[in-house]
Amino acid sequence: MFISHLSGVAVFDPNGDEVGRVRDVVVILRVGKLPPRVLGLVVEVVSRRRIFLPMTRVTSLESGQVITTGVVNLRRFEQRAAETLVLGELLDRRVRLVDGGEEVTVLDVAMVQLPARREWEIDKVFVRRGKGGPLRRRGEALTVEWSAVTGFSAEEQGQGAATLLATFEQLRPADLANVLHHLSAKRRAEVAAALDDDRLADVLEELPEDDQVEILGKLAEERAADVLEAMDPDDAADLLSELPEEDKERLLELMRPQDAAPLRRLLTYEERTAGGLMTTEPIVLRPDATVADALARVRNKDLSPALAAQVYVCRPPDETPTGKYLGVVHFQRLLRDPPFTLVGSIVDTDLRPLPPDTSLPAVTSYLATYNMVAAPVVDESGSLLGAVTVDDVLDHLLPEDWRDSAAHDTTTGLTPVPGLREATDEQH
Structure with missing residues (x-):
């Protein structure tokens, strides 16, 4: 089963009630040529909280849906140091074929169920070649065994994001923002760089202020100004108000005067007033x-x-x-x-x-x-x-951390089981 096909797939309990949707797959890389072991799924429940669902709790992965045993732990998923997120960290990675050393780009990976009950591991990698020899077409794609590639363990600088974005192409801006929020700072910057200005502007409006400032700070100043122009004026003004005065003024100077003028007006009002809250573009x-x-x-x-x-x-x-x-x-x-x-x-x-x-x-x-x-x-x-x-x-x-606050979670009607995540420690 190719893992990109699991993105957004609904997760149900045995009674047919939806628990949430799959957002990623957690694996642990192993030494030598041993394929990674699949630990579980990252599932986004109704409240947009992300939880960990061990593979031992998955009873079926068929017909575009995931069936669980009916018992999940609603504690927020926290990625451990030894864990790797397939969609968030492996797609678009550049690795090498063991045979010949040719550099290829990872488009997808597939997992297979082992004879042992409810145990899965990564077995194949779908890659695209770069420039090949005279008999190879540029961009040729092929599926190889996990043992036929090398380079997954090393952290890569300048990793692309095209395949990851294609996986989440149909997500609403708020949901894509939630994906970015849970990526590492490195991958967050890479994905933001790959988004077009309008899409990035929509996503920035849905992110917490800390993430907004971080992403904007890693963009070239000219592009940061373009993205601010594409944002709703009130959201752009809120973001600018979080920046140091010299950075704020520099970005305003780079913007078109007709786009900068309403932001300057909005910045003159107190934040928690009608003037500070309003948009300057009603009908x-x-x-x-x-x-x-x-x-x-x-x-x-x-x-x-x-x-x-x-x-x-x-x-x-x-x-x-x-x-x-x-x-x-x-x-x-x-x-x-x-x-x-x-x-x-x-x-x-x-x-x-x-x-x-x-x-x-x-x-x-x-x-x-x-x-x-x-x-x-x-x-x-x-x-x-x-x-x-x-x-x-x-x-x-709402509280500043409302996107992450457990106080605003709605339960799925399933019973949290303390220590369920710890029950998978032997898989590490």
Whole structure:
């Protein structure tokens, strides 16, 4: 079974209830030509916590699903020094064929079940050649025995990430961010370097601040500026606020003036205020725009659901800070009125906007009171500065380590068994 085929596969208990999904396979490399022994699976449960599932607890690996004995330990997976993650650390590694010493790149590895009950080991490696001899095509791929390659034990500098990224191509940005968070710093930097600017920007927005700063710091300054331009302005401003003043100013200077200007405005507000929380790119329309125009803007797939929930009607200019703010039109109202209706005639003027210095608790109360997922932020002159969305409010209400905090885990209904991971120590 090739291990890349296990990525994202659902894990079920004997009753058919889903426990989580496979994110990686843990192996231990052995000396000489002995193939690595498979210790278990890294499974991401409902709460995005990653746990260790020993192979001794796997009863079936068939038909695109993993069946367990029904008992798992929900303690967070911590990689040990002697362990290796197949998807995270072995794919894209450059190794050599024992016969001839030719350098090849690892695309995948396969594991096989041993006669002994529930024991598995790596037996084959799927590799791609580099330049070969006159009879070999560049990029030829082949499957060889584990013993036919060498070089897995040495740490590699400049390891690629194309195969790893292909394995996780269908993941949402938040899930890919979770993958990056659990990689080593070296692999995290390599994967970030391989992502295009837009994809990296989406992933950075979902990472903890420490990971954001680490990744941005390892990018060339010109590329770091490009990635910041691709991020949502509020997220980019939050990231810049974590940098030393000289680094922040240098990156702002490298950005296009039209992209740097809103970030500079956002950085002038206190972090836990409406001004510090808002995005400067809500949907802004002039009063003579039609419902059809509004719906066309709402359909933009790059908009978050919260931003697409309503449009803001303003006098020109229609870039923030706008002309006079007139009111908001909710998505449901757009669906009820004919396409030729002018948005200026259906605008909701009863909902008061928020001043930029509104505190986080007041913003939270506002959204809860009016059952809103976004709120307009307007300055003293009546110009729309941006919009605060519920997802940004939640990011600041939750603890800083909410992505890792066990306090926010939801159980799968299975019973944690203390010491289950230790029961596999003999496999080491």
